[in-house]
Amino acid sequence: MSFKFQINTDIKFNRNKYLLAKADKYKPEIIHKTVFPKELVKLIKDKSQLDDVGIKKSNSIEQLTTMSFAKDDSFILDMGRHCVGKFQIHIEHVGSPMDAPLTLKIRFAEMPNEFKYNSDDYNGWLSKSWMQEELIHIDTLPVDLQLSRRYSFRYVEITVVDTSPKWSVQFSRPTVIAQSSVDKLKAIRPNFDDKELEQIYQVGLNTLHECMQDVFEDGPKRDRRLWLGDLRLQALANYTSFDNTNLVKRCLYLFAAMTAKDGRISANVFTNNEYIPDDTFMYDYGLFFISTLDDLLKHEFSQEILDDLYPIAKKQWEYDQKFITSEGKVILDEDYITFVDWSQDFDKTTSAQAITIYTLKQLINLAGLAKDSEKIRYQKQLEKLESYAKNKLFDKDKGFFISGPKKEINLASQAWMVLAHVLNDKENHLLMKKSKKELFPIKGIATPYMYHHVDQALFEAGLKDDAIKLMKEYWGKMISLGADTYWEAFEPEQPNFSPYGNAMVNSFCHAWSCTPVWLLHEYLN
Known part of the structure; x- marks a missing residue:
């Protein structure tokens, strides 16, 4: 594992007072x-x-x-x-x-x-x-x-x-x-016949509750920050449990108010004393502003929020055009990393292609809501991105999506392509069935964040029993090891793994791991 701190002291940021005032309008009572x-x-x-x-x-x-x-x-x-x-x-x-x-x-x-x-x-x-x-x-x-x-x-x-x-x-x-910022006693709780799933849900709810503070924090121990990747998943879990949409709105307005002058959205913002955007940018996290906005408006539509925030989402997309070729190929940039997971053991090129398709579909939906004529251009670009994925990245002989110059086959690529629905439902079912057979047991994935996307892909592909089995093996394993909230990083093959070179700073209550709350509601309820 390796990671390089981004230090971009020359970045100029916007500070939109109108949008910041909107963020404060949704500030919660603790x-x-x-x-x-x-x-x-x-x-x-x-x-x-x-x-x-x-x-x-x-x-x-x-x-x-x-x-x-x-x-x-x-x-x-x-x-x-x-x-x-x-x-x-x-x-x-x-x-x-x-x-x-x-x-x-x-x-x-x-x-x-x-x-x-x-x-x-x-x-x-x-x-x-x-x-x-x-x-x-x-x-x-x-x-x-x-x-x-x-x-x-x-x-x-x-x-x-x-x-x-x-x-x-x-x-x-x-x-x-x-x-x-929420009362756990007031959470919406589904009924389960399965006691193990009930416990998995409850620990996820505990995790989400602890991370819902003045904003959706990534982890209350460390970093205590608002991260876009965590926010997308927390918001989904929140809609099905606490349904505190105001906190989601607050977070989106904070990101929107402090974009870089070139349109990029910071991967995270600091909110302790004053609002400060971090000089860290990630390709996939920036795109997830689009995703989080679309998810919110599907759950609770607001013309005001669409009018305020759609232009911000659009600017992020326009900035990312430099990483998409005319034939629809997504090119990674080492200075604008694609996160996907803490693990550096697999190539992330095809995951980035799929995430781009996934979020563009949501941008097209937003463009339709906004009656933006650019929707037609976005649809044409989507066709190119999907065509490239199917014709250049899918190896028909092997039955898998390949990634990178070495044509690597990894589970993250398959999961994200399923979530992006590049293939039809029957093909997605066969892809995840083949992935389950040949790419399991899972190795080299370091976080509940990526495990969530694998588990969701199993559900999306109609492999409900396999998805439940993975949930019990992964999130259930943390519980058996003593967790009453879910962890930031967990590799079952090395339970004390740390992405930071030492487990002493690991977070054992971390936002992106709470998603059984949403998965169980979305696919079993």
Whole structure:
């Protein structure tokens, strides 16, 4: 795996105040709920869990107030559920007068295995500052310690780094003020006869709930940003569960308000203090603005949103013309990457061709809604793109789409071509049936993001039983490894895989993995 940071300091951005005001119009009220820990736990060796690390109850939470802690003592709180919020706890000293400060180390973890690692040993290429830990000095006790930072976690480890030999400390009233822009109790829930699918759905719902904050975040632990690829999938899952269309509108307006001067839409935007577009651009993510807009208007039509945002979608498409030849071939540019998946183990050329076709069909629908005469030109270009895919990229002898100069056959190419409906329904069925036979078990795909597209392709091709089986094997496997929210990256063949060179910064609650919520509603309900 490899990745190169994009640093484009010479890019000039628009800042459309009208569109930004629209984004703020849809700013959500954050719902806060108080969560109390369920019990004290300890780490145990458990080969059935991620990294062979499990948990076991050590004490009831009521016993915490009776326990004293001195230098090097520690305990772990289990909140009983994943939380996104701020932690607080009451601390008192016991014994002689307090003749030295109290030093604490507090670590937060979404999964127990995170406590296995020491941040001093971190050597990944993402910033070490994402580590969820605090070193705190307290001069005077008693105190109600309230941490100012928001964390994403289920478990809290508190270690007494030092007191003095004369006194110790006691802890009480640990709580989390958890937050989200939606109420999980109000979610739409389908009925399942299959208990395993019901659990898979619930964990997906947990994941989506935690990532719905001021915007649709990609991950509340890291990066806490609005990414276009994640947004497209989150929005679909949201329509069938929380149905908070205002949050989708807010996110689309943020992307639209801060495009590059040349029409490109940033792959992500920062929203913490002020709105800032990132100088990172991706071919497929830019096109997914078109997709997300079309999905929204199919779910809930608004002439105002069409009028405001269709011109932005159109400009993105026009920028991408430099990567499409006159015969309908999509050419990749290493400086304008096509993401598809974190894995760099497969060629992405044909996936890019299919994504272009997929999103152009949606642009044509938008053009029809907008009564744009350019629809005719778009339809002619679509014919060329599809013709190239069928005549140049589909190997009739092998029965697969090929990709790149080495004519590689990979699963991503087949899945995306099925989703783009380049072939007819019968041909799609045969393609995914052949893919299931020859390209499974899946290898070299690193994220639930790409697994979603494979699973959806199975459903689209009429292979419902195979799609359910894959969902149980993949998302169900995360649950069996201890997940109560789904992860950013997961390769079943190496469960602790990290795209960042070190699993310490992996996100175990990540937006693009929530899609069983949509898949189960769309294809089984």
